[in-house]
Amino acid sequence: MIVHRDIAYDDFANKIIACCKLKCELEDIVITYLHSCGEKQKTAPFKINDQLSLSTYLEDEPRGVLRIYMVERLVENHNLCDDQQVLNDECGRMNMNIPNEEREGNHAQDDGTGFCKDMSFKNKQELDIALKIACVKKDFRLKKVINSCSVYCVKCEHLECKWWLRAVKVENSDRFYIKKYKKMHTCGSKHFTSHNPHATAKVIGAYFKDRYPEGKSPSTKDLKNSIRIELECNVSYWKVWIGSEIAKSLVRGTHEHGYGVIDAYSHMLRTSNPGSKTALKIDENGRFKYFFVAYGAWILGFAQMRKVIAVDGTYSRSKYGGVLLSAVAQDAENHIFSVAFCIVDSECDASYRYFFEQLRSFVLDTPELCIISDKHQSIRKMISIVFPLAHYGCCMRHFGENIRNNFHNASVVYHFYKAAKAYNIDVFSDHFNRIRDLVPQAATHLECVGFHRWSRAFFPENR
Structure with missing residues (x-):
C-alpha cells in the first residue's frame, strides 16, 4: 500500500480498511507496529492512533510491518460472566503483556499534555522540547532526575507531586520512547506565577514554527499576544523575537546552511533556467565573498532593449550583513527590468570590479551603452576600467x-x-x-x- 507522507490519520485508517477488505468501522481497528530495534530490546509494539503517531511511523527508517487488529465490541451480553466481560474489555483496549499496576496507572485522569506510554520521539531533543511546551501550556514545572545518553527521566518540581516520566533510548537508534508515565498532578497551581522558566526562546521557536509558511510571517507583537492568550504566559518582547528567529531557521534553514548550499543552488538554477549565468568567489580561507546571478530570461530580454543600465547597491539586513548590487534596465512600457544582481561584502573598488566583469560577459562595451548610478566613486572608477567605451551618468x-x-x-x-x-x-x-x-x-x-x-x-x- 502506497501512501503520501502528509496523509491524515483517518484517511490512512480508511485506506487500510479498504485494502484489507475489513467489514468494520474506523473505531474498531487498532494499528500497531514493532520498531526495527524492538525485538532485541523486547519493547511493546507502538500504536498508531492519531496524527502524531502516524507521522512518527512514516518518518521511521526502516518502517516496521503494520499489525492490524479488529476489535469486536460487545454492547450487551448477559450470558457472559463478569470475569469474562472484564477480559473482553481488556483485550479490546489491546493492553496485553502490561503489568496490572501500570495498567491501572494508565486509567488515571489525563494531565492534558497529550503524552502516553510507548509514545516515541525522533530524538531526546524533540522529547525535551515537547515536554517544555507541555509545561508552558499546562503551567507546571519540571525537574530533571536522570539525563544520560540512554535515559531521560523528569518529575514535577513540587515535592509532594507524584507526576513523573521516564523515557529510554531505542538500541541502535536516536529515538526515545516513554517507558513509564505517571499522569496525575497533585501539586495544584497556586504556587506558580505567569513567568514560566520553561518558556525559553528555543521552546517558543518550536511552538510557533508551524506559523511560518513561505511568504509573510507574523510580527513579534502578534506572537507575544498569542503567547499571552494561548499559553497565559508573560514573555519579554526580546525573547519572543529570538524565538521567532529560531522558528524561521527551523522552517527555512539557517543562514549558515544557506551559504553552504550555494553551489547546489547555482547548479539547480542553471539547470532549470538554461542560459543563466552564476559565479561564486571565495577567499583564501574558503569563505564566501561574492555571488553573481543573471537569469537566462534577463540576458535574452536585455538584448532587445535600449542599452541603458542603472546600477545601485543596498545593504542587507541579514545576520551576516553584506550589500546587494543590482543592475536594471527599462522596457518599452517604462517598467523596471532586472539584468543581474550580486551579493558582496561592501561597496568598494574590488566588489564593483567583480560585478562589472561578470556583467561584461553578456553586456557589450559599446559607445551606445549608458550606465547610470549615484555619485559613488567606485562605480565611476570601475566603469572607466571595465567599460571604457560606455558613458557614465548620474541618476x-x-x-x-x-x-x-x-x-x-x-x-x-x-x-x-x-x-x-x-x-x-x-x-x-x-x-x-x-x-x-x-x-x-x-x-x-x-x-x-x-x-x-x-x-x-x-x-x-x-x-
Missing part, C-alpha cells in the same frame, strides 16, 4: 534628493527635474537660469558636476 533622482536635502528649496528641485528631463538646450537653459536666480549655490554645484553627467540635453547618448 537624476539621487541628485534631486541631494539638492532637496542640501538647499531646502522645493522650487529649485522642481526646475532641476525639468532641466534634467529636457531634450532641448533652450528649454534646459530656461530652467537652469531659474535655478541660478533662486539659489546661486545650487547652480554652481550643478555646473561643477557637469551638465553632461545629469541632463538629457548634454548627454552624449540617449539616456
Whole structure:
C-alpha cells in the first residue's frame, strides 16, 4: 500500500480498511507496529492512533510491518460472566503483556499534555522540547532526575507531586520512547506565577514554527499576544523575537546552511533556467565573498532593449550583513527590468570590479551603452576600467534628493527635474537660469558636476 507522507490519520485508517477488505468501522481497528530495534530490546509494539503517531511511523527508517487488529465490541451480553466481560474489555483496549499496576496507572485522569506510554520521539531533543511546551501550556514545572545518553527521566518540581516520566533510548537508534508515565498532578497551581522558566526562546521557536509558511510571517507583537492568550504566559518582547528567529531557521534553514548550499543552488538554477549565468568567489580561507546571478530570461530580454543600465547597491539586513548590487534596465512600457544582481561584502573598488566583469560577459562595451548610478566613486572608477567605451551618468533622482536635502528649496528641485528631463538646450537653459536666480549655490554645484553627467540635453547618448 502506497501512501503520501502528509496523509491524515483517518484517511490512512480508511485506506487500510479498504485494502484489507475489513467489514468494520474506523473505531474498531487498532494499528500497531514493532520498531526495527524492538525485538532485541523486547519493547511493546507502538500504536498508531492519531496524527502524531502516524507521522512518527512514516518518518521511521526502516518502517516496521503494520499489525492490524479488529476489535469486536460487545454492547450487551448477559450470558457472559463478569470475569469474562472484564477480559473482553481488556483485550479490546489491546493492553496485553502490561503489568496490572501500570495498567491501572494508565486509567488515571489525563494531565492534558497529550503524552502516553510507548509514545516515541525522533530524538531526546524533540522529547525535551515537547515536554517544555507541555509545561508552558499546562503551567507546571519540571525537574530533571536522570539525563544520560540512554535515559531521560523528569518529575514535577513540587515535592509532594507524584507526576513523573521516564523515557529510554531505542538500541541502535536516536529515538526515545516513554517507558513509564505517571499522569496525575497533585501539586495544584497556586504556587506558580505567569513567568514560566520553561518558556525559553528555543521552546517558543518550536511552538510557533508551524506559523511560518513561505511568504509573510507574523510580527513579534502578534506572537507575544498569542503567547499571552494561548499559553497565559508573560514573555519579554526580546525573547519572543529570538524565538521567532529560531522558528524561521527551523522552517527555512539557517543562514549558515544557506551559504553552504550555494553551489547546489547555482547548479539547480542553471539547470532549470538554461542560459543563466552564476559565479561564486571565495577567499583564501574558503569563505564566501561574492555571488553573481543573471537569469537566462534577463540576458535574452536585455538584448532587445535600449542599452541603458542603472546600477545601485543596498545593504542587507541579514545576520551576516553584506550589500546587494543590482543592475536594471527599462522596457518599452517604462517598467523596471532586472539584468543581474550580486551579493558582496561592501561597496568598494574590488566588489564593483567583480560585478562589472561578470556583467561584461553578456553586456557589450559599446559607445551606445549608458550606465547610470549615484555619485559613488567606485562605480565611476570601475566603469572607466571595465567599460571604457560606455558613458557614465548620474541618476537624476539621487541628485534631486541631494539638492532637496542640501538647499531646502522645493522650487529649485522642481526646475532641476525639468532641466534634467529636457531634450532641448533652450528649454534646459530656461530652467537652469531659474535655478541660478533662486539659489546661486545650487547652480554652481550643478555646473561643477557637469551638465553632461545629469541632463538629457548634454548627454552624449540617449539616456
